[in-house]
Every structure is written in structure tokens, then in C-alpha cells.
Amino acid sequence: MNVSLTPKMEKWIVKRVKEGKYQTASEVVREALRNSMEREAQLSELRRLVQEGIDDVEAGRVSELSFDEIRAEARKQRVTERHGSMKRVG
DSSP states (O other): OOOOOOHHHHHHHHHHHHTTSOSSHHHHHHHHHHHHHHHHHHHHHHHHHHHHHHHHHHTTOOOOOOHHHHHHHHHHHHHHHHHHHOOOOO
16 A cells, blocks of 8 residues: 655654654554544534533423533543452452
8 A cells, every 4th residue: 555645744654753753653653543533433423422412301201410420420430440440269
């Protein structure tokens, strides 16, 4: 596969290799692609969650909470998630 880069992109890649952060230009490009793919997946999940919230509002599945109530609920969920992921050793 051949890829065309702008001079600015090429200079950035060469700089990363010269700094010793990567052994080759291919490593720089692969990491950039991995980061882009991860960011795209995160954005997709965020869009899904936003749509879920919109759907809940449109279906009337909402309640009014104060900021302190929202924060307390978030703390409870974090504690539940932490305890749920702990394994018992016995």
C-alpha cells in the first residue's frame, strides 16, 4: 500500500523517528491509525449514549434531579461497578 503525505506530515513523522520515539516511519503511522481508530470507537459510543438519552427524553423516561443528586447517584454507580468487578478469593 502506498500512502501520500503532505510535507508537514512527513516532517512530523521524521521528527518522531529522529527523537527515538519510534524505530520506523511505519511505527509512527500505525500508532496514529490505532489512535484514530480508538478515538472513532469512543466517538461512536458517545453518539450511541447521546441517542439513548434523547430516546429516553422523547419516551418520557426522565426525572428532575439536582446537581448534588446526580453526583450522589454517580458515586453510587462507581462503588457498585468497583464491587462488581472484584473477585472473591477463598
